[in-house]
Amino acid sequence: MEVKSRALPSESCTGVANDVPIESSATAAKLAQQSSENHHVKSRALPSESCTGVANDVPIESSATAAKLAQQSSENHMNSKNGRNLFRFSERFTKKTKQTKKSKLRNDSNITGQSSVGDALKGVKSTVDNESLSGDEMGIVVSDHIGRGGARYDSKLSIGTGDQQTRSDDMGSGGPKSESLSGNIESLDWNKLMVEIRKVCFKYDSKGFIDKLNMSVPKSAIYGLLGPSGCGKTTLLRLILGLIKPKSGTIQINGKPPGSSANNIPGIGVGFMPQELALFQEITLNEALKYFSRLYGMSDELTLSRIKFLVDFLDLPDADRLIGTMSGGQKRRVSLSLSLVHNPPLLILDEPTVGTDPVLRERIWEHLVVLSRKESTTIIITTHYIEEARRAHVISLMREGRLLVEHSPQYLLNHFCVQNLEEVFLKMCDRNRSAIMPQNYYNTRSIDSSDNLVSNEKPKDKEMTDKMIQKTSVTSTKRVLTQTYKNGIRLMRNKPLLLFETILPTICIIIFCLCIGTKPYNIQIAVYNGEYDNFTTNGSQVTTLSTTFLRQVNNKTINLKHYSSNESAYNAVRYSGDTYGAIVFDKNFTSALFNRFVNQFKATDEDIDSSTIQFFGDFTDMIITETLTKALIDAELSFMRETMNTYLLINQDPLIKKQFRLYDPLVKFMDPPVYGSIDPNFRDFMAPGIIISVIYFMAVGLTALTLVVERKEGLLERSLVAGLKMHEILASQVLLQFFIVVLQATLLMIFTFLVFEVPNQGNIVYIILIVLLQGLGGMCFGLVISSVCKDENSAIMASLGSFYSYFLISGVIWPLEGMPPWLKTISYFTPQTLSIISLRNVMLKGWTIVYQNYI
Template sequence: MTAIAVNDVCFGYKTQSILSQIYANIPESKIYGLLGPSGAGKTTLLRLILGRIKPHSGSITVLGSEPGINNPITGYMPQDTALCLSFTVNQTLIYFSNIYRMSQKKFHERKGLLSSILQLPGDNQLISELSGGQQKRVSLALAFLNSPRLVILDEPTVGTDPILGNSIWNYLHSCCREGVSVVIVTHYIEEAALAHMVGIMRNGKLMEEGVPNDLLLKYRETNLENNLNSGEDIDTSLFLNVWILLILIRKNFSKFLQFNVSFLIFLIPAFQALILCVLYDRDSIPIKAAIFNEEPNPQYSTRLLNSIKQVDAYYVQPVKYTSLSSAIDAVDKGYMTAAVWFHQNYTNALDARVEGAQDSDIDNKTLSESSIHLWLDNSNFLYANGLIDSLRLSMYELMGDIFMDKNMSRVEAPLKVVETIYAENSKLSDFLLPGYLISFMYLSQVSLSSQLLIQERKDGLFERSLVAGVGHQLVFISHFITNCLMSFIQIILMLFISFIVFQITNYGSIELILFLVMTQAANAIAIGLLISAIVDEGFVAVLISIFITFSQLFTSGAIFPFELVEPNLRQILYYSPIAMPTESLRNVMLRGWNLYHQYVFHGFALNVGTGCLFLVLAMIIFRRNS
């Protein structure tokens, strides 16, 4: 009986031929040794047998089926250890036992047997802490964990001591007696003599195939170097196995919790919401002004300073100085935002100015002495304008009071706010919060997701998991679901801090806010996955993520009003992944609109549409680049 039949198989990349007219018959319940120097094509042949790639011509049958069909009952050990360094020994064994759907009883039986044969290290030891030989033992144990009918091993005894090597070969022969077929790649021809049959490959061809002792006489070599290459593609079923998907999600969470840097990135949105609420959720912000009052008996100046009005959150906080030069010096040194000088004749001059309000002949001296003189530091634009607005409103109120004191008609501005339709008494933090929720969720998930597929391809478990029956789709979808679940936790933390702890103003539905930010997170995850599917290096992905995020942060209206952007550019930037969703969320929180409003739905639609597009592109590129 034949376990593996290879008939006239050819394979190559573009113009380079790798395998040419390969014929091989690997018998059942036997050990087949495959020898050959580096570049002979051994690795490519193994990958063809495992279904990782397809031949250009010829055919292969494995246990009576096409390659890849029987991988769940095939044990595979690549040349490198193919282990996740952040897992413990027990976590690694459990991960694959779940993929193979082994019962607890069978798992513990197999684990105990393999531990005694291979002398496995302790369950709680991290793979990263093991020696090369110990990692090799764990890797070999995985190949036999599911009681396979076919085992494919690539140099299993390299890095092991001779006693363990003998133990491994004894175990292989005992497996053959139980009906297991074994394909073993080795560069030690004396070791291959322990196999039942040996095939020798050179330059992409199977030169000889026969009994070891006969070939030893013909090809007397002590060491035929072998290298394992990786990176091919595999055809996987589109059927989404829920069980394996849950195992992958669990693995993703386990790996995430072991990386402190990732955990810090995870906390960015909640931390930024906390910073916003602590620093900017203030009802009043004092602006210090150095006051030099030269009046000997101050009246109007005192009334003004005692009735300072607040505009938005800003108001003037007077600090008295004894001279004009010292007040100006305080502004020069950055201690004060402005120096304010009241002339010694300020009250009398202001009286004269009020009484002569209808007189166009008021002299310049009176106008100057009745004016408040400012020396302003405009480097902090917001503070400078807040100070001027506060003084202007305070002066307006004082002038009205003086007119009434003199039984004169009070001059009122011809302006009346009949009703505040939206967001009455809102503050700066109320305006900023929607942008913070959208932007920092976007930053966090793009940064995290942009590393996922890069790490997955470099992860030792990736190749082995694919051979065990885990498809690219399952790996991809597991990362998307994992990050969506983490996003949900992030959003709950942000909303709890904002609305429960600090009670930021909100007129909309909490459920709708959660839903909109969740769609933004899903869109960010899709963009991050697309980046990680295209890029091979983590630091490049980080740079791209930073560029994409920060270029939008200050041009999308998330922090600064979108109306400040030049009109022609605004029409383009409006469709960025942050701008429109920020406007939608702000309209929900500050205007109380629902999802069916045009200027709420458009942000949701943008996220869903672009997110689906990015996901499809990322999946296609991930399959090709894996």
């Protein structure tokens, strides 16, 4: 067997072997010598300027005998890496040959002068068919001629006809094993662009991020947008989707800017898979697909057919299974299915393979190839796994907001004479190299009428989808109801949250009624009585007046503890802290008080001092102090009436009887008062403020985190791309949460007025109206917080900060009259102050909504 092999010029291709020896064992050499007269292989060197590592002209003559001999010689090398690669290559080639055997093949035994290795391989295939070789023999024939050297070249070898192509680098380069689309950039219709971007600039915080970027994506193409994290890929996609606006430049999709009704982007014209999973964990796969199909206006019949197709196409789990219970790989496929449910003409995927295992990554790319070929879907995919984009028609490399180059993967590999795209990216990062490269393929190609090589006919399934969607109009009301229904399902599935939101206001009002407003009782008071327990007058037993006074003290409010000395009673208040005050009577209290009454203006200072009851109090607790003060004053009035009545019965003095009313208080509080009770309850004062505060801040809590969480998980962005408007999202949240507020208000009214019997003098309808309006205001304020805050922590802090501020200055726990004038003016601008005043007037005064011409 005669074998000739020439070396590649060393300067033509960095990283490629300069010599390509053909290995053979001694036995194989002897056997090959016997058939060398009929079979020989000539291998020519590659031109240095091609830098592809693949011969442009490889004459090959072969027969079944040569294949068998080569097969015997290859057995000694099957344990090596090259051997295993050759075996896999032969198996794949055999499979493709059987699939295309019925195709018309050229029978050309002499393939000398063919212009490409691809044509040479077709000649080999024709020879093999004529020789009636088996699959294994056929694989070895190819291996003998091109396999041993091809594994070391990153070439543009392709086998098969039509759309089915296989890269030779699959045999050992470590690249993906599925079918490649690289090298087909010329087959795209560059006269019809799906996405066209010209001189687009975008800035974050006055800092340039995307600078004069040009980009062209033809229809039915897989366009790989590659680059490291943070280079601007996601920002560019958001510009295409119309989620953000460029500072300058133009973006057109199907010849129209994003947001135009002509291209329905955002809307049914695009399918978007964000970088995050962006899945509703509480609903099933079936419910999620139906939710998005309703947003797109798809009919029920079409929705069911698409669900069945996607479940089979993407190998999805059971459609009735909750998304939250699926594995990470299943969730990735579910996220992809949500972007495909309406069969969009444009599919945008933001790093769909990030965090996935190689098997799942391979399956996702297989799905994308099928979509591009069979569904005529234009696909823009971003990834920072640069090497996986070899199967794209076109790739563009981004760095620091700039597009370095836009071309086919194979062209870039050949141009830079490297074996992987990562090396291409590194070379493109060199400004000297990138300066001589054409940035955009669209600007350098020759536009020709024959450029349209891809069929413009849509698949029937896609045409049917577009027609049925166009016949169905999706009104804003329908989208709001669809969003509300989805949110309701999520809330019903989250039973702990639903229970918490429903009963928490009730728990708050129960705790308030049990702990707030009840008068303090059993207050410990120390007593020292310096008088004898009794004394005798004219042989009669008379009780001392000090004892009479103590009997008038309300024993439910005050618990008297007697001490043996003045000092011990005082120390019980000062040091032990067991009592809130000490009552001390002088030893001459009764006689001094008698002299004080009899002598009146002639009473001595000693009589006045001895008849005075001393109280040493702990006045640190205002509520207890006021309670003790009122209890002792009431005891004094009762003591005076009883003492005077006893004195009149003993002396029967008419003059004193006439002067008895002189000892009445100067101010008399009329009973009943105009409003309220003569004995007011602090709970009655606070109840309206507590009701308003609980409803308001529970409503704030219902919505404050809604948009924050959805934005963080990518759900908000996915909904906006599906065609929802922000006001529709807000309206759906208010509609659902208002139902929760109604339920909260109902339970609140029941426990407030029926269980704890908080007094109400007004119309219950007015009370419910005020409470519901306050809840609606709380939801709106929560949505404002959710829109402004970027994360959960800031939203929670904003909610808590506003709660304490409003609670303190809105008159819930203290009258507005106790505030400084300037702060009182500010309090009227808070959302609770006027509502609390209104509810308090309705409940305690019985006022209507309109009172004295004031609303």
